[in-house]
Amino acid sequence: MxxxxxxxxxxxxxxxxxxxxxxxxxxxxxxxxxxxxxxxxxxxxxxxxxxxxxxxxxxxxxxxxxxxxxxxxxxxxxxxxxxxxxxxxxxxxxxxxxxxxxxxxxxxxxxxxxxxxxxxxxxxxxxxxxxxxxxxxxxxxxxxxxxxxxxxxxxxxxxxxxxxxSGADRGNAARFRTTHGIAPETRLLAVMPGSRGGELARHLPVFARAVGLLRDRLGGRIVMSV
Missing domain, CATH: 3.40.50.2000 (Glycogen Phosphorylase B;)
Known part of the structure; x- marks a missing residue:
């Protein structure tokens, strides 16, 4: 072996x-x-x-x-x-x-x-x-x-x-929106905070504030990678 x-x-x-x-x-x-x-x-x-x-x-x-x-x-x-x-x-x-x-x-x-x-x-x-x-x-x-x-x-x-x-390049936007109940005209904001524990602990509060500002200004739905 x-x-x-x-x-x-x-x-x-x-x-x-x-x-x-x-x-x-x-x-x-x-x-x-x-x-x-x-x-x-x-x-x-x-x-x-x-x-x-x-x-x-x-x-x-x-x-x-x-x-x-x-x-x-x-x-x-x-x-x-x-x-x-x-x-x-x-x-x-x-x-x-x-x-x-x-x-x-x-x-x-x-x-x-x-x-x-x-x-x-x-x-x-x-x-x-x-x-x-x-x-x-x-x-x-x-x-x-x-x-x-x-x-x-x-x-x-x-x-x-x-x-x-992973198939990310073969994604289907319409299917994703239908699966998650998101209207076609709704703006999406993708949040990708990383994978390391320490990285997440330090960055998530900053991401949260930034996302809050963007949502207030632009509206729409937030999608976070996990």
């Missing part, structure tokens, strides 16, 4: 990880999985080394008080990967944790595949050289990313974006 070790650090990565596990299992029923993930990956049989939510942090205000705990979890993950010796370590987004883990285990003979290209093409492009030392292959969500990363020596495959896989 072939073992893959997957590591996700937040809800969006957990969704990607769950889909990846399901797709791989249809092609390779002999695959086994270990690692760190959330409920979507658990549905595919993953028993997480520790709760993924411990890694779902954003900004210094959340990270600084938990630095010691994060360092301990990083060491635990490293030890578990090296003890299990999987065929590959698949790190999913969350680069502040996953690429640090990759940097620790790749020099010890571990093959590393990173899923979701860090947006170094948008800011701090110098980071790409450091990433190239930490991974063997990159799975990119956007079609223009492979040429950028391959120019830096990173083998990169475009695998598509989960928004398109």
């Amino acid at each position: 072939t073992l893959l070790y997957l590591v996700a650090g937040e809800a969006s990565g957990d969704v990607l990880g769950g889909r990846l596990m399901a797709a791989l299992r249809t092609r390779r029923p002999d695959l086994a999985f270990a690692g760190i993930g959330g409920p979507r990956m658990a549905e595919q049989g993953l028993v997480s080394l520790f709760p993924m939510e411990e890694l779902s942090l954003m900004g210094l205000a959340e990270v600084l008080p938990r630095l010691r705990g994060l360092a301990r979890r990083l060491a635990e993950a490293e030890a578990d990967v090296l003890a299990r010796r999987p065929a590959a370590l698949v790190t999913i987004d969350a680069p502040s944790f996953t690429l640090r883990l990759a940097a620790r285990v790749r020099p010890k003979g571990m093959r590393v595949i990173h899923y979701v290209a860090p947006q170094v093409w948008a800011w701090r492009q110098g980071r790409v050289r450091r990433i190239a030392r930490r991974i063997d292959r990159l799975l990119a969500l956007l079609p223009f990313e492979p040429p950028f990363f391959e120019a830096a020596g990173i083998p990169t495959s475009f695998v598509g974006h989960p928004v398109l896989e």
Whole structure:
């Protein structure tokens, strides 16, 4: 049996990880999985080394008080990967944790595949050289990313974006309005506050005030992604 070790650090990565596990299992029923993930990956049989939510942090205000705990979890993950010796370590987004883990285990003979290209093409492009030392292959969500990363020596495959896989591009506005009792002429305001717990706690009050102002000015119905 072939073992893959997957590591996700937040809800969006957990969704990607769950889909990846399901797709791989249809092609390779002999695959086994270990690692760190959330409920979507658990549905595919993953028993997480520790709760993924411990890694779902954003900004210094959340990270600084938990630095010691994060360092301990990083060491635990490293030890578990090296003890299990999987065929590959698949790190999913969350680069502040996953690429640090990759940097620790790749020099010890571990093959590393990173899923979701860090947006170094948008800011701090110098980071790409450091990433190239930490991974063997990159799975990119956007079609223009492979040429950028391959120019830096990173083998990169475009695998598509989960928004398109979700069917969001095939939505039916009339059906949505009928399902939710919204008149055709009613204005809709979409609110997408994020997926991280700390992010939501900080941003929702601001979103609520902004939405209140917009609703007073424009009217209409509010639709929030969850």
